[in-house]
Amino acid sequence: MKMSNHFHRNTRLVCLASLTALLGACAGMDTAGPRADATLEARSGSKVSGTVAFKAVGQKVRVEARVAGLTPGEHGFHVHEAGDCSAADASSAKGHFNPAGRAHGHHGGSERHAGDMPNLVADSYGNATLSAELDMMSLTEGPAGILKRSVVIHADPDDYKSQPAGNSGKRVACGVISSSAPAGGRY
Numbered sequence: 001m002k003m004s005n006h007f008h009r010n011t012r013l014v015c016l017a018s019l020t021a022l023l024g025a026c027a028g029m030d031t032a033g034p035r036a037d038a039t040l041e042a043r044s045g046s047k048v049s050g051t052v053a054f055k056a057v058g059q060k061v062r063v064e065a066r067v068a069g070l071t072p073g074e075h076g077f078h079v080h081e082a083g084d085c086s087a088a089d090a091s092s093a094k095g096h097f098n099p100a101g102r103a104h105g106h107h108g109g110s111e112r113h114a115g116d117m118p119n120l121v122a123d124s125y126g127n128a129t130l131s132a133e134l135d136m137m138s139l140t141e142g143p144a145g146i147l148k149r150s151v152v153i154h155a156d157p158d159d160y161k162s163q164p165a166g167n168s169g170k171r172v173a174c175g176v177i178s179s180s181a182p183a184g185g186r187y
């Protein structure tokens, strides 16, 4: 009886080790899907810097932003139509990415621009991180895709209702979204 108990305990340990290895493999696969990223450039005289990464997760896109140099508080954050950040005020990025021709709205609703995303919330040091999953966008080129478009951060909060851009003020950062090599391809 005692021997048998020991045998079972050892078997369980081996299984746990296998499970850990398996989970590691799954996490590795998770990073191999389509990805894109944007490096933020300061605009409108700001000191904003940071990166925004996009990853396909099933039918949705996960956006992860790390931003510094903001004023504390909320800032409108959107995908804009044009992948052109060249203007000093980022006006070259044009309006919100909105292939369906809808009204601006809350990122969780259905009547909204495809480029509407949650506000970034900067802490007292001006740092903000954001992780959200969004539908209505894909990591492709073309009318419904966000590749070769841009991400824009605004000086003020998006109120999620004013047209056409949530009354979020000046554009303090802009970055062109480009496809990144799958993680597996880098090794």
Ligand SMILES: [Cu+2]
Residues within 6 Å of the ligand: 076, 077, 078, 079, 080, 096, 152, 153, 154, 165
């Ligand atoms: Cu915007």
